[in-house]
Amino acid sequence: MASVELSGVCKNFGAVEAVCDVSLSIKDREFVVFVGPSGCGKSTLLRMIAGLEEITSGELRIGGKRMNDVPAADRGIAMVFQSYALYPHMTVAENMGFGLKMSGVPKEEVRAKVAQAAAVLQIEELLDRKPRALSGGQRQRVAIGRAITRNPGVFLFDEPLSNLDAGLRAQMRIEIARLHAELDATMIYVTHDQVEAMTLADRIVVMNKGRVEQQGSPLDLYERPDNMFVASFLGQPRINFIQVRAESREGMAVLRLGAGDQVPLPPALSAAVEPGAALTLGIRPDAVGLSGEAADGSVAGSIELVEHLGSETLIHVRLPEMVGLTTVTMPGKGRVERGAACWLTFDPEQILLFDAGGTRLKPGAA
């Protein structure tokens, strides 16, 4: 049993408040990913769980036991560092067995455990090498192997894949997902790569400025973000934000864009909108339709930039009187011309509305 519970956890570095009032309850065997922009306190939070950083206030429980003052080595956790942190003067086998050796485990048993972990990661032939004779991906495997030999209840990963190239990263991502399924351990994973977060997590915790912005399953956060910060953080390409003003037309709310185009809202959302309010419309690129002709509720613009990715095409459209470009994704290799006029339609079911403070308007009863 290795659940992890944080209640009201704070961390101050002198005057800097790195983590502030974080409460989380992580279930046994859950895969939780912390995401957020650089400097938001992800690593600090992880290091507090690991015991590498003292907890300023609040409480940490692992497996139900209070761990605030328990030494790092006794918390039943293992950590994989971003820089791998392998001991350069030890062989791979020594690296992996070092923790057991320091815990007084007999040599034979250490060797057996190391061999077992090496088999899981398919690095048996590397055991006699020194870290400097390994590639980045192999070092990463060894670092994970070192964590596995300790047989922890909780694995902590701090951006473990950020030093790998894109191909290897995708491969290791799958590997980590496989390990999670095999090892029956709780995993807490820090990244600022939202693809890793979306694919690996049972639950994503989005952090900003030392606080938890929102937590939930990947799809939940993707479809129902609490605010603009979360909405913009998840999803690739990023969500479009368009400044609009709410108006009333025949008893229903519509959104007026700068140039006068009007976008109708579904009834549920319409009920939540006050006429006259300045709002931000959020719409994912894949929920925008693009056509060469005007239709009811479509918005006129002109195509400014086209990116062909092979399997899909990104089209960046300039809407009149808007600062940024609006991105549209179309499957396949759509033939569109730069500079052409076009009309955008927004899937009404996927429209997100945010108030002036950035909080999402929840659809009310219709």
Place this chain on the structure above:
Amino acid sequence: MARRGSRLSTALIAGLILLFTGGPVLLAFYGSVVPDRILLDPNISILDHGLSFETYRYVFTGELPASYLLEGANRSMISDAARQVPQSLWNSTRIALAAMALNILLGAPAAYVFARYAFPGKKASFMFIILSPLVPTTALVVPIYMLMQSLGLIGSIYGIILVHTAQALPFTVLILSVFFRKIPAELFEAAVLDRCTGLQGFLRIALPLALPSIGATGLFAFMLSYSEYIFSLVLSGEARSRPVSVVMAALARNTDVSWSLLNTSIFIAIIPSLVLVVLVWRFVVEGLLAGSVKG
């Protein structure tokens, strides 16, 4: 073209450096194997007489060189100080090795603590250690003499060992703390998770990684001690505990001394350094390069 030019200038500069470093050593060797009357007389060719190792024999056994037994030879040119060279060599080796060992034993843990831990007075104490070599040595001779006298360490090698250790320690601490600071903190955090105490982190992680740097600083301490003169002179007292530098100075000060005897002593005195450099050179080079390359 440019390539050949740069190679040429490299060779030229290397040659110049060699001339100033290796030249004196070769001259000393040359002077030591050629008897005075041949060395100083432009009319006698060296090639006619061949090499002579009589002065070496004198230094180690006390048997006078044949040339000085000839009638009319100036016996005063044979200085007794030359007979002290073997004992002084032994003294110096012990002193320098002890200073080197103490430097590593005291300096490495100190450097580690300065590099990795915060404690009250850290900055001030580090500054004190680093700046202490700026005090002119001569200003310290009298106070240190009095200190050693009160400790009863005048006339033994132990007082000299203490002083030489203290002289090299600032450099040892500085160089090693720079190295320790370069070891990524995550390595020690991994060690903490692997159940290492602070001391084990030092012994099992930091120390093995620092071995080349420790070799380099140890060699440096050895050299500093081996060539140190003023404290060695003041603290050594009688012949029994004199280090090489003091004996060499005594020889050189004797205006009548035989040239070949002086050169012989010089060459013998160089040998321990040469041996040590050859043995430890690999460490020094690696140690100096270690900082620039990330493990």
